[in-house]
Amino acid sequence: MSSGLLLKHAQLSGGPASDVRIQGGHIATVASAGELAPAAGEQVLDLSGYLLLPAPAEPHAHLDKAFTAERFGRAAPDLMTAIKQWHAHRATLSVEDVVERARAAALQTLARGATAIRTHVDVGEGIRLRGVEALLTLRDELRELIDIQVVALAYPVAGEAWADHRQMLCEAAEMGVDLVGGAPHVTDDPSGDLEVALAVGERYGLGVDLHTDERMEESHGLEELCQRCAEDFALPATASHCVSLGTMPAETQTKIAARVRHAGVGVVTCPLTNLLLQGLGISTLTPRGLTAIHPLLKAGAMLAAGGDNVQDVFNPIGCGDPLQTAQLVMAAGQLDAETAYRLVSDGARAVMGLPAVGFEPGSPAELLAVRAHSLSHAIATVTEDRIVIRGERVVVRTRVEREIDSAVGAFELA
Numbered sequence: 001m002s003s004g005l006l007l008k009h010a011q012l013s014g015g016p017a018s019d020v021r022i023q024g025g026h027i028a029t030v031a032s033a034g035e036l037a038p039a040a041g042e043q044v045l046d047l048s049g050y051l052l053l054p055a056p057a058e059p060h061a062h063l064d065k066a067f068t069a070e071r072f073g074r075a076a077p078d079l080m081t082a083i084k085q086w087h088a089h090r091a092t093l094s095v096e097d098v099v100e101r102a103r104a105a106a107l108q109t110l111a112r113g114a115t116a117i118r119t120h121v122d123v124g125e126g127i128r129l130r131g132v133e134a135l136l137t138l139r140d141e142l143r144e145l146i147d148i149q150v151v152a153l154a155y156p157v158a159g160e161a162w163a164d165h166r167q168m169l170c171e172a173a174e175m176g177v178d179l180v181g182g183a184p185h186v187t188d189d190p191s192g193d194l195e196v197a198l199a200v201g202e203r204y205g206l207g208v209d210l211h212t213d214e215r216m217e218e219s220h221g222l223e224e225l226c227q228r229c230a231e232d233f234a235l236p237a238t239a240s241h242c243v244s245l246g247t248m249p250a251e252t253q254t255k256i257a258a259r260v261r262h263a264g265v266g267v268v269t270c271p272l273t274n275l276l277l278q279g280l281g282i283s284t285l286t287p288r289g290l291t292a293i294h295p296l297l298k299a300g301a302m303l304a305a306g307g308d309n310v311q312d313v314f315n316p317i318g319c320g321d322p323l324q325t326a327q328l329v330m331a332a333g334q335l336d337a338e339t340a341y342r343l344v345s346d347g348a349r350a351v352m353g354l355p356a357v358g359f360e361p362g363s364p365a366e367l368l369a370v371r372a373h374s375l376s377h378a379i380a381t382v383t384e385d386r387i388v389i390r391g392e393r394v395v396v397r398t399r400v401e402r403e404i405d406s407a408v409g410a411f412e413l414a
């Protein structure tokens with residue numbers, strides 16, 4: 001029986017050094033540093049030198065694809081080539097193979113601080129339901145460490161020719177996935193694919209998370225989804241990427257952002273993969289490939305930033321690190337550190353339908369300690385020196401050791 005955890009001398013972002021008591025998995029007390037004395041049987045963790053943050057969450061991952069870049073050859077230069085390349089290879093994957101790689105990616109993301117991950121998993125020709133089986137196994141296996149939400153990603157699903165995909169999507173729902181996914185914008189019938197996803201969601205009582213308008217060309221999937229949510233789709237809906245919105249005139253972005261807010265649709269931007277795969281071949285005024293971040297923020301829409309691919313054929317340099325995502329969205333989206341971090345923490349949790357975490361008494365104790373003196377410093381260095389706290393447990397601790405040749409001089413590093 002655990003008797004609580006006392007965190008001593010933690011720097012809170014924008015606040016004073018504090019002691020934080022965790023009891024029953026929740027924040028019990030926050031006091032000035034040095035004020036709280038350990039109670040009998042209470043574990044104590046000295047966080048001097050660490051910044052203590054509400055833990056981030058990863059709202060957009062593809063754990064089933066992780067770490068396949070080297071196995072399947074050179075990563076593709078653009079999204080459509082990557083999709084073709086991936087579909088040619090996914091038939092070769094066994095359940096065990098997916099579990100192993102997905103576990104490694106999930107634990108890596110947990111070590112970087114995310115205590116919840118929403119992952120899409122391919123469903124369709126070649127892979128069938130093996131990815132779903134793998135991810136559901138992993139969701140249960142890691143339940144104590146990390147909340148995993150599984151999104152069944154199938155496309156195309158509309159029309160006579162794709163009855164098999166529709167059937168598999170329903171089977172995935174029956175197996176217990178958390179959400180229905182899709183990628184209507186890459187199919188011949190985007191509206192048809194959207195309707196199938198919503199119908200399957202309604203039939204099984206599941207929300208949807210759709211890859212939406214992940215292209216520079218004009219695309220209206222986000223508006224259609226908002227329309228359907230405003231009409232009669234009453235379950236949670238997320239639109240991931242929404243790249244084409246970022247290419248529209250400012251007044252159109254403002255109008256659509258207001259609709260997104262009104263419809264309660266969550267938007268997830270994925271800066272690393274979008275910067276890598278979008279706008280290829282445009283050498284002048286190269287677009288950033290991100291959604292309309294500022295209009296969405298201004299409208300008060302639910303917005304999050306995700307890491308997306310982890311060293312797969314879509315993106316060989318992802319590592320599932322929310323601080324890296326915050327750094328990228330801060331630079332590419334021109335945000336301040338607080339807003340950038342909010343997109344990978346509160347914003348991500350809101351999109352994922354999870355309760356907010358913070359330092360108010362009663363808040364779930366999902367915390368990340370980073371060896372840094374401020375939020376900007378943490379985002380600047382993206383140090384791996386981190387401690388992840390969940391409930392009353394330290395679930396991962398990463399130590400960074402650095403040695404500089406002392407014969408040259410005694411140096412202190414920032």
Ligand SMILES: [Zn+2]
Pocket residue numbers: 060061062120211240308
């Ligand atoms: Zn994705």
